[in-house]
Amino acid sequence: MTEDQFFNDLQTSLDQAIDHAKGKPSKARTKKVEIKELALFTAEEIKSLRLQMNLTQKSFAALMGVSIKAIESWERGTNQPSGSARRLLEILKNEPHLAEEQKIISL
Structure with a gap:
C-alpha cells in the first residue's frame, strides 16, 4: 500500500x-454490542470461589494480579474488587476450571 x-x-x-x-x-x-453489567461479589462469595478453586490467598492473589492484602480485604468485606477484577471473578465463577485449562495455573 x-x-x-x-x-x-x-x-x-x-x-x-x-x-x-x-x-x-x-x-x-x-x-451494536450489549455488555452485561458488572456483578457484585460479597466477601463470602469471593472466599467461596477461592476455596472452590483450591487456592490459597497467595495463589488467588497471583491469579487475579493483585496483592494478598487486596484478597484479604475483599474476603473481609472492607474493600471491593475493581471493575476488571469483578469481571474476572464473574468469569471464574462461571468457569472455575478456566484458569487451569488455559494453563494460567497448575494444580
Whole structure:
C-alpha cells in the first residue's frame, strides 16, 4: 500500500465516521454490542470461589494480579474488587476450571 492509498483510505474512513456520528447515512460498518453489567461479589462469595478453586490467598492473589492484602480485604468485606477484577471473578465463577485449562495455573 502506497502512502497515497493509505491516506485516501484513512480519509474515507474518517469521513464515514463523521457522517455516522452526525446521523447521516454512510457505508460505515457498525455493530451494536450489549455488555452485561458488572456483578457484585460479597466477601463470602469471593472466599467461596477461592476455596472452590483450591487456592490459597497467595495463589488467588497471583491469579487475579493483585496483592494478598487486596484478597484479604475483599474476603473481609472492607474493600471491593475493581471493575476488571469483578469481571474476572464473574468469569471464574462461571468457569472455575478456566484458569487451569488455559494453563494460567497448575494444580
